[in-house]
Amino acid sequence: MAGPLDRLTKLDSRLRCVANGATEVNAIRAEQNGAVRLKRRTRQAMASSLAIPVDGKSLKSLGRTLRAVKRGKSQTSLPTDVEVSVFVLFNQIDAPTPAIISRRNGRVGVATATLAELEKLNDNPAIQLIELGETLKLPTPSVADAIPLAPPSNRHAYLNQGMLSVAGGTSVSLDTVGENVLVGIIDVGGIDFAHPDFLDDAGTSRVIAIWDQGGDAFAPPDLTVSEGKAGKLTGYGSEIRSTDIAFAMAQAKASKLSPHDLAPQSVRERGSHATHVASIAAGRSGLCKRAKIAGVMIALSERDYDRGRNFYDTTRIVDGLAYLFELARREKCDAVSINISLGTNGGAHDGSEFVSRWIDTSLFEPGRAICVAAGNSGQDQPQFDGDLGFWSGRVHASATIPAASLRRDLEWTVVGNGLEDISENQVNIWFGAEDEFLIELFAPNGERIGPVAPGEQIENQMLADRTMVSIYNRLSDPKNGDNCISVFLSPFMGRPVIGITAGSWKVRLTGKIIRSGAFNAWIERDDPGQGNASGQWRLPSFFGNTTYVDNSTLSSLACGPRVTGVTNYDEAREALAASSSQGPTRDGRPKPEIAAPGTDIVAASGFDPTALWVAMSGTSMASPYVAGVSALMLSLNPKLTAAQISGIIRRTSQPLPGANYAWSNDAGFGVIDAQACLAEAVRIGLPTKDLTKKGTA
Incomplete structure (x- = not known):
């Protein structure tokens, strides 16, 4: 019977x-997939069965928690207690919007x-x-062990010299630059608004709002959204407003309590x-030190048991x-500069992903800029004994299959604890519409x-080692x-849970119809950690020595045409950091655009008395530098x-030594x-100099 x-x-x-998985299967999946969660009642009912103590000695003690849908057994209906966060593509721009669509x-x-x-x-x-949202990954900066001194007050003296000279003799004061701009931070870990x-000089926090998407301490945001056809930003999370922050700080002084206990966020990580x-x-030690600051905290935590409760995609x-743009309007800001130091490896890496298209559309309006960290997937070799960062x-x-019937093998290494991996692993292979490939998969045994031909698929096939395999060979992505x-590898979520066999998996592509033959493949990165039920390891898989290609590793979010992608420049070494992700995009566009200081950057350490x-290194630190510069530019010319x-940043950039x-x-x-x-931001706002000779016919 068909399912x-x-x-x-x-x-x-x-x-x-x-959708192929039962509720119990998706309960574990939700701990690793940011676009999947269980409804509250179901999650609470299952909590006792999920919290099983494990001795950690036997691989066969993996979880003892969940069952799987066995091969050949179809569900008669889809579950009502598993929720997903999705993008929906309509056929026409004026198509009616169903009530379930929250924003369009x-x-x-x-x-x-x-x-x-x-x-429906x-x-x-x-x-x-209908497409599942891409799971966002925890940022991976390098954090220095030593506690640094406060950053020097003259760190950005070249910007705080009082006057900015511009071509043509025009000058503007920098004393108030930034006051008319909102700097938005979409990130994780919480914002220490009392740092x-x-x-400001009066002791008032310049953090005017925090939307804690996983919180419940305050009411959700209630802002009418002018962009798109769907109505309000309501329904989830907690919005901490400037009045809440001011009250918390005033009461904290009087009661000697922490202001963060009075205006709590769902996640408050030390060194946030x-x-x-x-x-x-936008800190006092940062670039745009007079700007208003607002944060959107994605509900992504280092604690696995927190993840299944909220979406983080x-x-x-x-x-x-949408929240930050509307907040800027509410606060009557002239412009907004947003930083996103989060990312994902999923998608086509060509700017066609729904989130990139959404961002690009929003950036047509003047007075807006978005900077995105390129990512820290640039290291392809160990830097020292025991270094696993190259994973x-x-x-x-990437490679080219030159003719039909010829083939190419990709070595795909699954790690886990050396014997098995309890995380799901995924490879996406993108190629032009003019080509067709057959695909085969070979397990380590x-x-x-x-083979799976174009237009065919294998779903939830159990191998001899109980690894679950799904393969989709799809033509003409919309x-x-x-x-x-x-290609998806999933652990067998039965009794007990059995991980994917560690070792070298082989993906074989064979040309069927070849005109170009070029393809690119990416592994979707999963955050390393241990299963909370089993204690077994999940670690990122990676391409083997004969397969990986050291380029085009930048985050999908940084591939958007109108965002500015930023990589990490080590000022002390006058060189690029080895960990910085690289371009270009799959369609050959020059991304990332710019390098900025991102190594051993001393800045505020949140929630740490x-x-x-704290000093951190990574593209996560380089991107906000450019976001701060963008905020100053917008303040001067909204x-x-x-x-x-982006054009100004590219045009004025300086080459690395050599x-x-x-x-x-x-x-x-x-x-x-x-x-x-x-200087260029101001110059562009000046009237064009007219060189027309007077009195000529």
Whole structure:
């Protein structure tokens, strides 16, 4: 008997994998997939069965928690207690918007739906595609052990010299630059709004709002959204407003309580990533030190048991952007500069992803800029004995199959604890619409799966070692028209849970119809950790020595045409950090655009009474530097567009020592020249000099 999935043809491959699983299976999946969660009642009912103590000695004690849908057994209906966060693509821009769509921008909408509700969306003739949001990954900066001194007050003296000289003899004062701008931070870990780096001369916090997407201490935001067709930012999270912050700080002084106990956030991590990033962009020690600051805290925690309760995927970034743009209007700010130091490896890496299209549409309006960290997936070799950082750098492969019937093998290494891996692993292979490939998969024990031809799929096939395999060979993706093969390896979530066999898996591509033959493959990175039920390890998989290609490793979010992608420049070494992700995009565009200081950056350390400052390194630190410069540029000239800001940054960049002005895949167009950027921002706003000779016919 056919199951409900047989007719759900509009679901993307990742969403089909989720819909294929029973509630118990998705309970574990939700701990690693930011676009999947269980309804509250179901989660509470299952909590006791999930919290099973484990001795950690036997691999066969993995969890003893969940069952799996066995091969050949179809569900008669999709669960109503599993929710997913999805993007929806409409056939036409004026197609009616179903009530379940929470926000819409042109042909793209976002929705939270139960698996059962997907059937109704699939049956809607106005809908072309339903795609699961991409899971956001924890940022991976390097944190120095030593507690540093406060950053020197003259760190950015070249910007705080009082007057900015501009071509043509015009000067503007820098004393108040930034007061008319909102700096938005979409990040994780909480913002320490009471940190001295965020206080003005009167002791008032310049943090005017925090949308804690996983919180419940205050009411959710209630802002009418002017962009798109769907109404308000309501329904989830906790908005801490400036009045709440002021009250908490005043009461804390009187009662000697922590202001963060009076205006709590759901996550308050010591050395908070978001606090550090905000400090670089807009702290007193940072770039735009007079700007208003607002944070959107994605509900992504280092604690696995927190993850299944909330969504932390790219649809949440869309909501965060809408919130910050509306907040800027509410606060009557002239412009807004936003930093996103989060990322994902998923997608086509060509700017066609729904979140990138949404961002690009929003950046057509003047007075807006968005900077995105390129990512820390640049290291492809160990730097010292025991260094495993290269795993995260071997996430990309590319090659060309020159003719039909010829083949290419990709070595895909699954790690786990050395014997098995309890996380799901995924590879996406993108290639042009003019080509067709067959795909086969070989397990470490030699077991063969496939071949799978174009237009075919294998779903939830159990191997001899109980690894669950799904393969989708899909033609003509609606977002870009290209073809994509997706391979998923999932642990057997039975009694006990049995991980994916560690070792070398082989992906074999064979040309069927070849005109170009070029392809690119990416591994979707999963955060390392231990299963909370089993104590067994999950670690990122990676491409082997003969397969990985050391380029095009930058985050999908940094591939958007109008965002500014930023890589990490080590000022002390006058070189690019080895960990910085590289371009170009899959369609050959020059990304990242710019390098900025991002190594050993001293900035605010959040929620730590023993240390006010911390030094971190990574593209997460470089990106807010550029966001701060962008905020200053917008303060001087609020009519600038994102395209103009990016153009100024590229045009004024300085080459690294020994390099020229040509774009390179690691440094972009060079190192940012902040002073030159500000001068150009003002110059663009000046009237055009008329050289027409007077009195000529």
